[in-house]
Amino acid sequence: MGTLGSLRGKVVASVAAVGALTLVVGCSSGDDSVTGGGEKDGKTVITMGLYGVMGIKETGLLERYEKENPDVEIKAEIAGDEQTYYTALQTRLAAGKGLKDIQGIEIGRAKEITETQADKFADFSGTPGTDHFLPWKESQISTGDGKVLGLGTDIGPMAVCYRKDYFEQAGLPTDRAEVAKLWEGDWKKYVEVGRTFKKGFKGDDVAYMDAASGLFNAMVYGYPEQYYDEQGELIYDTNPAVKEAWGLAADAAEDGLTAKLRQFQPGWDPGLANGTFATAVCPAWMLSHISEKAGAANKGKWDVAKAPKGANWGGSFLGVVEQSPVKEEAQKLVAWLTAPEQQAHIFKEIGNIPSSRTALESPDVKNAESAYFSDAPIGQIFGAAAQEIPDKQVLGRKDGTIKDTFSQGLTLIEQQGTGRDEAWKTTAERIEKAVG
């Protein structure tokens, strides 16, 4: 036994050593050790870190830039979901290593970046030709002393996407103007229509909406303040806007109007493909996701109607890392990518709404229609919704995390059958933990 034991020890030790060595080698050969690109073979290499479907690579803009600037080579790395991306970005910012020259910044993280990482991002305030954005967009990524840490890509004005065929079966109107009239001006009416839908729809496999969290987000983002006040104090537990949204979302969950899904997670996608829900509150950037996941079989069954109230859900920025060896070229690229023409191009291709005022007013955007969504005039609908977004929006450091925690709190009501007060208590405790 003794010899066998020591033999096993040696085998284990050598296996561990080989494993550890591979790790070491793996680390040093990866391109994680340096920041960004640089000059290579007479070309300027610019690296980008993006997430989700920002449309920059997907619509061929990078290739066009490379063609117009033959001495530039762009390498973009795209992470699937933003939370994973942001976690990695934080680690890299802390280590000062492995950063890309250009990094995407989601609106929920903007405040944290401007408050804690301002010195690590380059200033755009002096970059020419960047005065075409919506007034509130650029202020979200600016520090108190006037440093601008990024340029805006898209914004998230909202509408409601609905299945015409299901509405017809439930005895509801299907025309988008009439549908919009059903819930005009008040989210309560949207839930009320849900109750009518539930009564009228024959069969029980179709829920009125996908998830209570979609409704909740749509409601809170319609107010200037959500989870923080302007002084940066947490106000989520006293803010009437949050309370109201929570209450209505809980109503919808308790009345069984939701399909009890989690947005953007795998269970949601087959729900879209198989049509297990009739409506979804949809920010502009969600259209590309719906059309992709619901698939060609459902083309023309979906339509888009104006939401009860305007609100902004999501949207992103592109920032350039201060220590990037190709800082100026990277800033030039960001300015080009976020210029009105390019934003209009992305909108035409995949439906992300421009954060550029000039682009919003261009005929390309204004007159756009979506073939997938029954030729809905999405340019008009989302353009009008963009006008309704409150001019002042107070962001907070942990907005993104708090939003996720509230979504999960609503899942408690939907899936676990937890009482709404209990679920609120749990959510509040989790938020206290998260903001630390």
Add this chain to the structure above:
Amino acid sequence: MATTSTTKAPARRGALLHRLDIKGAPYVFVAPFFVIFAAFSFYPLIYTSWISLHDVELATLDVMEWVAFDNYVELWGDSRFWNALQNTITIGVISTVPQLLMALGMAHLLNYRMRASLFFRVASLVPYATSVAAAALVFTMIFERDFGMINWALGSVGIDPVDWEADKWPAQVAISTIVIWRWTGYNALLYLAAMQAIPADRYEAASLDGASRWQQFTHVTVPGIRSTIVFTIVLSTIGATQLFGEPLIFGQGPNGVTGGADNQYQTLGLLLYEEGWKNYQMGRSATVAWAMFVLLVLVFVAQRLIRRLRSRTS
């Protein structure tokens, strides 16, 4: 004089070298492991304990605020910790016990003379060679609420669909299934190797004494592979304590990090990850890591104590 000293010196040096070779070489051979252990295990261990005494955020690791044992006190009073501990234990039990029993039975079957035995032995190891991510993802789809295979099968025999993710026990069973699927074959092969080392004459002697197949199994096979069984129990306990990838992927995205909306299958590993990579609180995350380490040490000590007590009574 001069000549003797010159002839003696190399001889003495040779003897010294020889002694060094005999005594020192083993240390040289094991040194790489310990150097790497020091760099990748011991140093992180010490650094983690240092972090756990501070308030630190992931993005600003250089800004540390000394809080002494506050993190530990807070963890002790945190219901999430006790919930995670409980989940770790229950998932550990419902995955480890069936897994080892099934592995034992499988090894027994593989030990028989049969056709294509090599094929079956290799096949039983395939799940082990599959990545956690791939396996967990496939099982997540199989256990899916609306369109999963299992609910479809249940529905076809008239049983109501089970919400495998949202309900506590179904979720823990589903996660255990992934663990069992991956590790049963691996343990079976370990048992098989040990079984083949049992001398055949013991079985002969047993059958001469009139022992049935089952009696042979319980009285010859199981005692014969006892040390291997202990070894797999230790390995499985460590594995169960650190369970992380399976529940994370099973829960999908942010929901997996918290082990479901109600933390219904959040393990200690997931709590560590949630504190560090969702709440970005490295101090609290390091505290959970140390709690896990202490837990393993406690289990180990308890096991030694029980063994000593048992050997004293017998």
